[in-house]
Amino acid sequence: MSEIIVSTPVHNRLEQLFLKHNLSKKTVVLFDENTKELFGRDILTALKNQGFTFVELVVPARETSKSFRTAYRLYGNLIEADVDRSWNLLAVGGGVVGDLGGYIAASYYRGIPIVQLPTTLLAMTDSSIGGKVAINHPLGKNLIGFFHMPELVLIDPSYLKSLPEREVYAGMAEVVKYGFIADMEFLRYIEKHFDDIVAIKDPYVSEAVRKSASIKADIVEQDFKEQSGLRATLNFGHTFAHGFEKLADYRHIRHGEAVAVGMICALHLSRKLEKISQDELQRGLAILSKFKFRRGLVQKRFKDIPAETILESMLSDKKKVDKQLRYVLLEGLGKAYLHPEPLDDGIVIEAIEKAKKCC
Amino acid sequence: MSEIIVSTPVHNRLEQLFLKHNLSKKTVVLFDENTKELFGRDILTALKNQGFTFVELVVPARETSKSFRTAYRLYGNLIEADVDRSWNLLAVGGGVVGDLGGYIAASYYRGIPIVQLPTTLLAMTDSSIGGKVAINHPLGKNLIGFFHMPELVLIDPSYLKSLPEREVYAGMAEVVKYGFIADMEFLRYIEKHFDDIVAIKDPYVSEAVRKSASIKADIVEQDFKEQSGLRATLNFGHTFAHGFEKLADYRHIRHGEAVAVGMICALHLSRKLEKISQDELQRGLAILSKFKFRRGLVQKRFKDIPAETILESMLSDKKKVDKQLRYVLLEGLGKAYLHPEPLDDGIVIEAIEKAKKCC
CATH class of the missing domain: 3.40.50.1970 (Rossmann fold)
Structure with a gap:
């Protein structure tokens, strides 16, 4: 490694x-x-x-x-x-x-x-x-x-220090993702020091970078070629995100911005399947509400588009196997898993609708 | 594997x-x-x-x-x-x-x-x-x-059975190579059944293909990423061959034809360094003399070109490391090794000259 x-x-x-x-x-x-x-x-x-x-x-x-x-x-x-x-x-x-x-x-x-x-x-x-x-x-x-x-x-x-604020937030989406998928303690650290991290203040930013890189490296080491489903958990929020990026033709939205919105959808979907509690959902959404995205960007690209269109865009992404979308969900904050069965379009669309109302 | x-x-x-x-x-x-x-x-x-x-x-x-x-x-x-x-x-x-x-x-x-x-x-x-x-x-x-x-x-x-004769001979160069580098018993089989193999007669051709493929697979398995020098022995004759191919701009000479001539050079070089005996040299050359190449092709592309020009063309090949050519030589028929030190241009040129006189 x-x-x-x-x-x-x-x-x-x-x-x-x-x-x-x-x-x-x-x-x-x-x-x-x-x-x-x-x-x-x-x-x-x-x-x-x-x-x-x-x-x-x-x-x-x-x-x-x-x-x-x-x-x-x-x-x-x-x-x-x-x-x-x-x-x-x-x-x-x-x-x-x-x-x-x-x-x-x-x-x-x-x-x-x-x-x-x-x-x-x-x-x-x-x-x-x-x-x-x-x-x-x-x-x-x-x-x-x-x-x-x-x-x-x-x-x-x-x-x-020279990175534009928009890029910092885009990167911060992945930092938060590591907390969600693998480490409750790290998620608490992010909750507490969110403002210091995005202000690039040390030791907070170095700690957040070190921890994120190390979580990713651990997961990759355990499942380098994406065989066990573990590496797939790194795609938390990404199935939705790729749909948004594709709708925007990859140009007007940062990957991290799409991931942040994708994680809102994925949290709602996890709640719909009763994998997380209402409290966990709210706590997750509270962290994601700290993201300052350019006004209009997410709202325009997201709220005006029918959930069905978003799902269709997700389906055209390359990570499908045999036209089936695979969803990474949480079974608690700090613990992600790859949902083994395909999900009904209906429940996914409901989760997207919920997400549209909350952000 | x-x-x-x-x-x-x-x-x-x-x-x-x-x-x-x-x-x-x-x-x-x-x-x-x-x-x-x-x-x-x-x-x-x-x-x-x-x-x-x-x-x-x-x-x-x-x-x-x-x-x-x-x-x-x-x-x-x-x-x-x-x-x-x-x-x-x-x-x-x-x-x-x-x-x-x-x-x-x-x-x-x-x-x-x-x-x-x-x-x-x-x-x-x-x-x-x-x-x-x-x-x-x-x-x-x-x-x-x-x-x-x-x-x-x-x-x-x-x-x-549908392969043009010229392509059969070109492939036969690699078959013979496996005998030279790794298997004296197989070399004897080739000596004995050369005509049947190039006539695509069974069981000879199947046996030659099976044995060649298996020697290559064994060597690759032992040194997949070319680290020990073992896989490099598959390049017996190839350092010279790449020089010929480059001189011909890869168009008018088959890879196997270049390899056959390259092996003649490599046999002479092995002899010059006293790694093989005069008898072994003659026996190796006798096998290579069975190759029917289009008249004029090898002779023209080879005999009229000064040995120094051939060496220069070899030096421009990609397999050099730091401008040093590496030579695969025989230390007996059926046993190749990667010569650890660079060789003087003079001795290489002498080997090429000898080869030019004999084929």
């Missing part, structure tokens, strides 16, 4: 950490335009000072960089720079750079090691951990990809 | 074999235009009669099908046909279809199972086994790919 390091400033320790993990000091550094601007100088200077040989690649900071076209260009750059299988790749950025970098590393020379250096809250707590990497196809998101575990995940929470 | 089945006619056993391996009866069948023409009707009828749901894909029968463009088109076809992760892929063809099919299967939905049904001698004995899959980049062959082990390799030696 990947070692996860939470440390500030982490770039001062690159040489030490690479050597410890038998990684060569020849590295391809992948930035997006924002992370290049914000962290490029520090990281490249650190690599120079620590005696690395490196090649620098920069892609636009947008979802469309997760494309064949970009991958194709990057492969060409690597071949021209004489990068061979003795190199590794350091991906500095959010989900786009992590996914694209992982895709390239997984496939170049049949796989070179990847080190993730996530710069967003979402990437630090979710996308950089667990080895799922992918690019998009015009007909579907993340359809082309692999499992390629990072050798090392380097997290520097101080990088979050 | 993959189970390898050698059986005639193998398509009658698809349902039984898929079920035994927990493979679903929803399969994407990938042909090239030739294998579609030759075997399409039998295989598709068998799938129908055995209750499979299938989607059929056909690509041109040429190396350029191992491209991003083709992969991109195929992903689109699969998405449009609602193929999801509950499906698998059956690749019916030679190295191109096996590699392309493996690449698609490895990357679609982060990996669906692949079953290889090789139709050439080269694919039956080499490329379909061991999980190395790749596509080409304009700047280099097989640079983009993965390790994706087939669940099942289905070999029907009767398919070889």
